[in-house]
Amino acid sequence: MEVDKGKGEAEETRKVAEADRDTVTLKSSDGKLFEVSKEAAARLSTVLAGMIAGGSIDDNGTDLKQIGSEALENVVDYCNKHANSIPSAALISSSISFNTAPFKEPEEWERKFVDRLSHDALFDLVEAANFLGMERLLDVTCHKISEMMKGKSPDQIREVFNIKNDYTKEELEEIRQELAWAFYDD
Amino acid sequence: MAETTGPSWSDIPVDLAGRILRHLPAYVDRLRFAAVCPQWRAAARLGPLPPPLPLLLLSDSTVYSLPGSKPLHLLVPCCCTGYTDVCGNWLFFSGDDGCFLRNPFSNTTMALPALSLDRIRYVGDKSVDEFYLECEEDGRLEYEPDRCKLLFCSLDLVVAIVSLWSGRRLAVCKPGAATSWWYVSADGQYSDFVGMTFHQGKLYALTSMDELFAIEVSLDHSTGDPWVTQMRPVINNPPLFIPAEFFMETKVTYLVEARGALLMVLRKMQPCYAQGVTGIAIFETTAGVQNEFEVFQANFRKSQWTKVTTLGDDQILFLRQQCCESVCVSHDEVPGDCIFFLENEDEDRLWSKASSSSCSVYSMRDGKISTPLPTVSWKRGTVFATWLFPEN
Structure with missing residues (x-):
């Protein structure tokens, strides 16, 4: 919780001269403030990079109304961990080509980072990463979600993700045809 | 704090569903994904997605959806058997x-x-x-x-x-x-x-x-x-290569288009000799065949084959006589720059008396051959194996 600054602390941070600041303050939908390394935020999130470059960062806490405090805490946590774990030279090249570069396996810490999350927290995090344009975090979270599906039948997947089967009869028949390829030989 | 119901996974935005699908290279996993709920089904149909990995089909209707090695049973086996x-x-x-x-x-x-x-x-x-x-x-x-x-x-x-x-x-x-x-x-x-x-x-x-x-x-x-x-x-x-028949060497060549280039894959095969075994019995008892691969690109301007040392990090060739295809991979599941092939697929080899056949992969990076589906093999000669390349 060291990143979760109280209101008073945030006020104090504001006093630091604009140019010298190396962090930005983000505000969750439920009003909590989080501080994140400016460099990491700009590098990992296209949306935050745009806001920083465009000067639309609010020192009182940039409003991210779409992101709850739990998800934002994970985002900030991820950014800070990322900033500490990888030499920046490697990241600069990877950030340039993030759209075309093939996915690289999650690193050990990234794996642990998503493994400890509940299903709900994972869901919120993937949406937050999507909203903030965080390619790497999206890859890592989507990879984790795909891992939870591999080799499972549709029924098992529904159970894992708590999804109701609300297909119509006709649709189910069509799917059954498609899945002619997908039945296990027991 | 009064959260009684969590977020609904069925409502995951379409672009995110597409991203998750990209991490599912197995065709069968993609089909199952699409069968979970109407929203996911719609997402799976939107694309564009990198192609799934091919299926390994045996003539007894067993199917393996790469990279998985679990045998799948077809609902309508008669459409493939025989x-x-x-x-x-x-x-x-x-x-x-x-x-x-x-x-x-x-x-x-x-x-x-x-x-x-x-x-x-x-x-x-x-x-x-x-x-x-x-x-x-x-x-x-x-x-x-x-x-x-x-x-x-x-x-x-x-x-x-x-x-x-x-x-x-x-x-x-x-x-x-x-x-x-x-x-x-x-x-x-x-x-x-x-x-x-x-x-x-x-x-x-x-x-x-x-x-x-x-x-x-x-x-x-x-x-x-x-x-x-x-x-x-x-x-x-x-x-480019004339097999030394004295050493029971043979070659098989494959023609395949990959990334806009016309490639010829030269596969050299030589039986492995077991120590202490002599005479023709060697070939009866030795299942091992040593495979070597070389890849050439058709150079139309110079009218010659030019050797290539890499297929590209995101390319995999799947070889079978008359069924060669290159597949572009953009996932971490299967490394690229390699050639999937079937062992002992050619029945014409007199010395190749191996009774079973299997699937192997040759890495262009280090020249090593590995077995991607170690548990999968089939009876050579009676069961005919091939790749199928499903579209999205």
């Missing part, structure tokens, strides 16, 4: 009531004329082939076509390499009726064809001497019957 050849995603069946092709994905079938002398017509000026034609008329020397290789081109054209007494020749036919004909080109010099493929929309055929021909096929306006109008040599240098 095929004897394959061209692209079309399985070839031959029986008493004629030949046909079946696409197991769409379950559509297409009749073909039987690959027998009764349904073969020679076309051309006969200059070189007079001798063979006379033989055929005598009914003495030309025997029923042996193993063939098929290439499905369009609803108007199927090309085959048929093994006749006079060599492995190109035959073309219009699919759709058992009463149509195979037109075998009797023109030009003797050419022993071993492979064919499309490259930039044009048909190319490879000979056993590593020569490359550009093949022109025309359709008769009135009947729709196809015939080979031209076979133009594109590369006709001496062969």
Whole structure:
């Protein structure tokens, strides 16, 4: 919780001269403030990079109304961990080509980072990463979600993700045809 | 804090669902994903997605969806059981009531004329082939076509390499009726064809001497019957590799288009000798065959094969006679720059007495061969294995 600054602390941070600041303050939908390394935020999130470059960062806490405090805490946590774990030279090249570069396996810490999350927290995090344009975090979270599906039948997947089967009869028949390829030989 | 119901996974935004799908390279996982709920189904249909990995299909209807090695059972096994050849995603069946092709994905079938002398017509000026034609008329020397290789081109054209007494020749036919004909080109010099493929929309055929021909096929306006109008040599240098028969060496070549280039894969095979075993018994008892691969790109400007050392980090070649394809991978599951092939697929090798066959992968990076599906093998000779390349 060291990143979760109280209101008073945030006020104090504001006093630091604009140019010298190396962090930005983000505000969750439920009003909590989080501080994140400016460099990491700009590098990992296209949306935050745009806001920083465009000067639309609010020192009182940039409003991210779409992101709850739990998800934002994970985002900030991820950014800070990322900033500490990888030499920046490697990241600069990877950030340039993030759209075309093939996915690289999650690193050990990234794996642990998503493994400890509940299903709900994972869901919120993937949406937050999507909203903030965080390619790497999206890859890592989507990879984790795909891992939870591999080799499972549709029924098992529904159970894992708590999804109701609300297909119509006709649709189910069509799917059954498609899945002619997908039945296990027991 | 009063959260009683969590977020609904079925409502995950379409673009996120697409991202998750990208991490599912196995075709079967993608089908299952799409079967979970209507929203996911819609997302799976939106694409664009990198192609899934192919399926390994055995003629007893067992399917493996790479990279998985769990045997899958088909709901409609009859649509795949017992095929004897394959061209692209079309399985070839031959029986008493004629030949046909079946696409197991769409379950559509297409009749073909039987690959027998009764349904073969020679076309051309006969200059070189007079001798063979006379033989055929005598009914003495030309025997029923042996193993063939098929290439499905369009609803108007199927090309085959048929093994006749006079060599492995190109035959073309219009699919759709058992009463149509195979037109075998009797023109030009003797050419022993071993492979064919499309490259930039044009048909190319490879000979056993590593020569490359550009093949022109025309359709008769009135009947729709196809015939080979031209076979133009594109590369006709001496062969790149001549197997040392004394050492029981053999080679198989494959023609495949990958990333806009026309590639020839040269596979050298040599039996491994077991220590302490002598004589011909070695070959009976030794299942091991040493495989070596080299890849060449057709250089049309210089009319030669140019050796390439990499396929690209995101390319995988899947080899099987007449069913080669390159697949682009953009996932971490399977490393690229490698060649998937089937062990002991060629029945012609006298020394290859191995009773079982399996799937292996050759890495272009380090030249090492590994077994991607270690638990998967099948009975050689009786079970016929092939790749199928599902579309998204």
